[in-house]
Amino acid sequence: MKKTAEVIIIGGGISGCTIAYNLSKENVDTVLVEKGSLASGATGRSGSMIWNIWGTDPDKELAKLGLSSTRKFAELEEELGYDIEYTPSDYLTIVTPEEEEHYRKAMAITQKNLGLHIEYLKPDEIKKIAPYIDVDNNPVVGAYHLCNHRINAGANPFYTVEALITNAKRAGAKIYTDTEVTDIEVENGKIEGILTTKGKIKTHTVINAAGAWSSDVAKMAGIKIPTMPYRDEAFVTEPLMHLPYLAERGDIWWRQEKNGQIIAGEETHIIRKPEYNAAASLGPLQRPIHTIQQYIPQLGNVNILRHWGGFEDVTPDKLPIVGEVDELKGLILACGCDGFGFSFSQAHGKLITDLIVRQEKSKVMEYFNLRRFARKYREYTGRWYDWP
Amino acid sequence: MNTNQKTIICFCEDITKEEILKAIEQGYTTANEIKRHLRAGMGECQGRGCMPQIMKLISQKTGKPREEILPPTDRAPIKPVPLGVMGKISKGNQKGV
Structure with a gap:
């Protein structure tokens, strides 16, 4: 096992693997540690959908990032030289009378913010393009049809992770599976290294991409994050x-x-x-x-x-947590992705790489920083976590 | 006997012995990992036919005793069940299921 690394990524899911690939491509000395096998957590169990994320934030920052991420996925097979079973598909969002008003507003906002062309189909038109959908016996008033072909897609999560990791390894990244992180060493407000079941690795930068286990990992470094x-x-x-x-x-x-x-x-x-x-x-x-x-x-x-x-x-506001932790230099979060982690992963890769390689602190990074909870959710107390 | 012929191990997903041996060489050394990597045992029969053979191949290739190779996680419903039937089961009394 390596003794030192510039950056250690905890978590071998789609986010961790994408970050590992992007960092090693920029010649950053990267180590990825995963407690099981790659994609054994949420990634391999997911629907691996690559779709536009609507997002709950009023500024639609999440949707914009999500869109860039889905577009990146369309180029991924060529870039990685690997068949990841990328399958673009068209979606019809069927609307019932009660939802008509809600959807009209939501789609108008999406169309305006993202510049996507969304077509509205009447029941007869639905029948024409998808005769197997039972329009007659259901309360259908119409359907929204996203005409941009490269927005909705899917991929095989195992192949995607394998493709990313094969490329990361080729660029020099070291991957340790079946290696559980047991502690993160912190001295004088700075990360000094991690302890794993297979030995110790020195580093000053740890990326927490542990998905559902991200709050446990952050806790090792003495940081509480409100992910569940x-x-x-x-x-x-x-x-x-x-x-x-x-x-x-x-x-x-x-x-x-x-x-x-x-x-x-x-x-x-x-x-x-x-x-x-x-x-x-x-x-x-x-x-x-x-x-x-x-x-x-x-x-x-x-x-x-x-x-x-x-x-x-x-997370409590259903938005991801991305970026540095104010209280602990060197701990970078890439977690809290709710159900859209697969779609969002390419955005994760880009944001974290920009932060580490180019010290770029974009406006979007500020938007998704952990500190929003300190402000907005000060009184928030989860079942397991007490926010200070 | 012509040994160059392909030996199909997983009949549902058409996975050959060569593919499985290659995967083991690449480091996929548990039945769960082989299943996820190759889709072996993920078809209609849910690995009923191929898994014992895959586990035997892992044992032979890695030198681990056969009894130490664990089967992959079993997933319900053990046999394929029509969607409509599944919907009826869960719609009714849930205590017994």
């Missing part, structure tokens, strides 16, 4: 013929993989308690199954092969 792990579940069906359009409904997400399998799930973390239990159960599958069956009845006969659970790393 929430369980989400997904399932995958047997391979099907290619469906040109998938319908998006409310908080149900689903996409078709390159081999034809449909992978789906629901964003329900709001009603659950934070936990590290990944065991799957039948309950959370209910709504995605019913929604899919409601809008594409034929899919009721398709077999479900597997379902599983994973973790999302959620």
Whole structure:
């Protein structure tokens, strides 16, 4: 094992691996430490969707970053020289009468801020391009259709991580899997190194990309961050013929993989308690199954092969935490990505590399800095964390 | 016997013995990692046919005793279940499931 490193990344998920690739490409002496195997946390369990993130922030900073990230993904296969099963797909966001007003406003804001062309389709037009969607027996008033082809996509998370890491290794990065970080050494307000189950590595810069475990990692350095792990579940069906359009409904997400399998799930973390239990159960599958069956009845006969659970790393305001920690020089956070970590990963890579290599502190970095919680969420006390 | 012929180990995803041996050489030395890296055992049969053989290959290649090679995580439903049927189970009484 290496004894020293300029930068140590904790976490071998999509964020950590992207940062490792970007840093080593800029000749930064990089080490990545992962406690399991690569993509064994949220990345490998995710739907690996690359889509435009709407975001809850009024300034749409997240959406802008997300857009740059999804565009980067479109070039990734060529850049890495690797087949990551990048599959662009078109989405129809189906709108019911109750949601009409809400969606009209949301889409107008998105269109204005991001410059995307969003088409509105009437039920008859939906039938024409996607005859398998049951428009007649459902309360459908229309659908939003994102015409920009390279916005919605998916990729194989394992291949993506492997491609990034192969390129990072070629550029000189060292990757240690099955190596758990046990402590972060801090002296006089400065990071001196990390202790792992396989030895000690000296460094002054640690990047926390540990996803659902990010608050535990930060705690080792004596820093409290308000991220919490929430369980989400997904399932995958047997391979099907290619469906040109998938319908998006409310908080149900689903996409078709390159081999034809449909992978789906629901964003329900709001009603659950934070936990590290990944065991799957039948309950959370209910709504995605019913929604899919409601809008594409034929899919009721398709077999479900597997379902599983994973973790999302959620912050109180549902925005990621990116950038330096004021109280501890050298600790850089790249976490709190909620359910859009895969889409956002390329933005993570760029932001962190700009910060480390070019000492660039962009306005966006300030926006997503940890200090926003000290101001805004001073009275926030989570179940596990007390914010000072 | 022509040993150059491809030996398919995972019938659902068409994964050959050569691919599995190569993956083990690359450092994917657990059944879980092979499954995620190659998709072996992720098809219709959920690894029922290929996993014992993959675990045997890992054992042979790494020199670890066969009983120390752990199977990958089993995922429900163990056998493929139609989406519509699954929806009915979870819609009804949830106590028994």
